[in-house]
Amino acid sequence: MDEYAWPAGPRVPAPDVVLGSWAATVAALPVGARVTGEVVGRQPFGIFILFDGVPNAIGLAEITAMPPGMELPALGAHVAGEVFWHSHNLQVRIRLDDWKDPAE
Template sequence: MSNTQSWSEIKKYLKVGTKLTGVVTKHWPFGVFVLLPGIEFIGLVQITDFKDEGVMKPSEYPAVGASIDAVVLGFKETGQQIWLGMKPSQLNQSRNLEK
């Protein structure tokens, strides 16, 4: 993907269920923001999308700068963010991005 893709292009390019690798850039009480290489839109893993069971606590978030695998769950129009998940069940059902 080029560095000048539009929001509508990225939504066509990234399909729900696609597995991506990104880098955690920020922690917030509601989740973490993720930089996705080659994609100019930010990813977001909400606190409810880390674990299949149990409650995630912000103290358990992956470290800022950590590389993570995540799955595209959808797109948040407000703020043009890519909604991501890290639950083991989501990762097991994902498919790699075809380049």
């Protein structure tokens, strides 16, 4: 199996569902909100997350926020972090707790 995978499976919302739920997603997950979820996709640029309690949203944690020497969490891993942006392509951008500088 390839180490990279796009988000897929019965729990991953379809693009039209994500679009139709975008206003509710932004309201439920404002910038600064604490989030948890499951890794449902991995790419060289980051991981995709399904959020606990917000089923019609997709999160993205990009490697630009990952400290050197760390690895991407595995598919199925449970992660936690903080919302730092809502992107134009209907993704909630996340900074993972495991990727924060200990000095923060």
